Amino acid sequence: MRTPDHPTAPPRNILTPSTLNRLVRGLLEDALPLVWIEGELCNVSRPASGHLYFTLKDAGAQVRAAMFKPKSSWLRFKPADGMHVLVRARVGLYEPRGEFQLVAEHMELAGEGALRREFELLKAKLDAEGLFEPSRKRPLPRYVRRIGVITSATGAAIRDVLSVLRRRWPLVEVEVLPVPVQGREAPPAIAAMLRKASASARHDVILLTRGGGSLEDLAAFSDEAVARAVHASAIPVVSAVGHEIDFSIADFVADLRAATPSAAAELLVPDALALRRHLGQLAQRLQLLEQRRLQAQTQRVDHLFARLQAQRPQARLARDRERLEQLHRRLYGALREQARSRANRLDRLHARLLAQHPRQRLQLLQRRLAERERSLLQCMSHRLERARLTLRQSARALQAVSPLATLERGYAIVFDSDGRVLRTAKHSPPGTPLRARLADGELSLKVTDNP
Amino acid sequence: MAKPAPAPAETPSVADFEHSLDELEQLVARMEGGELSLDESLASFERGIGLYRHCQQALDQAELRVRLLLDPDAPDDAEPFESES
Numbered sequence: 133m134r135t136p137d138h139p140t141a142p143p144r145n146i147l148t149p150s151t152l153n154r155l156v157r158g159l160l161e162d163a164l165p166l167v168w169i170e171g172e173l174c175n176v177s178r179p180a181s182g183h184l185y186f187t188l189k190d191a192g193a194q195v196r197a198a199m200f201k202p203k204s205s206w207l208r209f210k211p212a213d214g215m216h217v218l219v220r221a222r223v224g225l226y227e228p229r230g231e232f233q234l235v236a237e238h239m240e241l242a243g244e245g246a247l248r249r250e251f252e253l254l255k256a257k258l259d260a261e262g263l264f265e266p267s268r269k270r271p272l273p274r275y276v277r278r279i280g281v282i283t284s285a286t287g288a289a290i291r292d293v294l295s296v297l298r299r300r301w302p303l304v305e306v307e308v309l310p311v312p313v314q315g316r317e318a319p320p321a322i323a324a325m326l327r328k329a330s331a332s333a334r335h336d337v338i339l340l341t342r343g344g345g346s347l348e349d350l351a352a353f354s355d356e357a358v359a360r361a362v363h364a365s366a367i368p369v370v371s372a373v374g375h376e377i378d379f380s381i382a383d384f385v386a387d388l389r390a391a392t393p394s395a396a397a398e399l400l401v402p403d404a405l406a407l408r409r410h411l412g413q414l415a416q417r418l419q420l421l422e423q424r425r426l427q428a429q430t431q432r433v434d435h436l437f438a439r440l441q442a443q444r445p446q447a448r449l450a451r452d453r454e455r456l457e458q459l460h461r462r463l464y465g466a467l468r469e470q471a472r473s474r475a476n477r478l479d480r481l482h483a484r485l486l487a488q489h490p491r492q493r494l495q496l497l498q499r500r501l502a503e504r505e506r507s508l509l510q511c512m513s514h515r516l517e518r519a520r521l522t523l524r525q526s527a528r529a530l531q532a533v534s535p536l537a538t539l540e541r542g543y544a545i546v547f548d549s550d551g552r553v554l555r556t557a558k559h560s561p562p563g564t565p566l567r568a569r570l571a572d573g574e575l576s577l578k579v580t581d582n583p
Numbered sequence: 584m585a586k587p588a589p590a591p592a593e594t595p596s597v598a599d600f601e602h603s604l605d606e607l608e609q610l611v612a613r614m615e616g617g618e619l620s621l622d623e624s625l626a627s628f629e630r631g632i633g634l635y636r637h638c639q640q641a642l643d644q645a646e647l648r649v650r651l652l653l654d655p656d657a658p659d660d661a662e663p664f665e666s667e668s
């Protein structure tokens with residue numbers, strides 16, 4: 133017998149809903165980290181939040197699931213009720229409601245998953261065989277002459293390719309090698325066309341292309357037979373399948389992969405506009421070179437002509453004439469120069485001469501003359517004074533001895549008619565006129581008797 | 584729009600263009616080397632201008648030739664290809 137409150141029973145571990153749910157959630161997440169589930173979609177809803185809620189079911193059961201932003205916006209298709217999908221999800225629990233649910237990380241259409249798995253398997257296999265070896269990729273010819281385009285004759289891809297080619301490089305020749313690009317008959321048709329094109333050796337390059345589509349649409353280009361035909365092609369193959377994000381096995385095997393048909397066309401041919409520019413530059417260089425060369429030659433000829441001209445007789449004459457005139461000019465110049473220098477010399481001499489004019493000397497002489505005259509006069513007056521003095525002394529002396537003084541004492545002096553003093557009576561016959569000088573005058577006498 | 588193309592062997596216009604352009608480039612380089620006589624230089628210049636005109640003309644007159652070839656082994660059966668625009 134058991135009672136609920138048996139004393140030896142372990143203490144009851146009482147949980148709250150919250151702790152229970154957290155516990156269960158932890159258990160679930162630990163036990164089932166990531167699972168792949170395939171099933172049918174129902175109750176799909178995408179509220180304004182952007183999260184996606186749906187239920188996955190099969191004939192016997194269903195499970196709720198959520199896919200949160202941003203993963204919900206990365207889906208490559210629009211989920212709708214009834215779709216068969218493959219989901220990768222964590223198993224979890226929505227704690228507030230205690231509901232078991234999946235949190236989806238990835239979702240794809242169920243068939244696609246199979247295709248993708250096939251794709252990955254084939255890719256790994258071919259890679260291992262060395263079909264993707266970068267070393268076996270061939271370069272494209274610089275100027276492609278004829279392109280074989282393996283594609284649908286009615287698709288968007290051929291339109292895009294032709295439009296780019298027409299714009300960039302209309303010199304190229306295009307052969308459209310029509311093939312179905314999807315469906316079961318596509319892979320063998322594509323592979324056969326690749327083999328035929330390769331064998332025909334008509335083209336410089338093969339473009340294998342189709343426009344975008346679902347993974348299933350593009351499946352023909354991931355077919356093994358197609359891949360092997362690309363690999364076996366004797367002609368370089370460019371592959372452009374779908375859009376940027378799409379890759380096909382053919383892309384990996386091809387010598388060159390382009391993101392889109394248009395991009396492939398751009399890779400295949402040069403740009404006529406750029407080439408035109410290049411051509412223009414070449415022509416310009418050519419013109420310039422020729423022009424320079426001609427200029428150099430012309431200049432050389434001109435130069436020689438000028439030198440030749442310089443040697444003409446007329447030119448020599450002209451040169452001599454000019455030389456003559458120059459000499460003439462120099463001669464006159466020299467003469468003029470000489471005359472001028474003589475005139476200068478004359479002027480200088482004249483000035484010196486003027487400086488020597490007698491007027492100057494005359495004044496000097498006059499001054500000297502005046503001086504001499506003055507000294508002469510002085511000298512003269514001195515002499516006169518002295519003579520006068522001497523005379524006065526002499527006069528006094530004379531006075532002392534003067535006969536006149538004797539006369540005063542009564543004597544007379546007798547002179548003959550000749551004025552001679554008569555010192556003898558002899559020679560004076562009677563009648564001889566004589567003169568007697570007395571102190572106070574003279575008397576005329578006549579001899580009357582002479583014994 | 585592509586015009587009906589002539590027989591394939593008739594106008595190797597790309598090859599022609601390519602050769603002309605290569606020759607023109609070599610010719611200009613040779614002239615730039617400056618080791619040509621006057622005669623050679625004049626001849627090269629005329630040839631160069633001719634090549635230039637030829638290339639220009641090729642570009643001016645080129646029209647994309649597109650044909651639909653169902654079987655690469657039977658190129659004579661090719662038909663003009665009209666892509667709907």
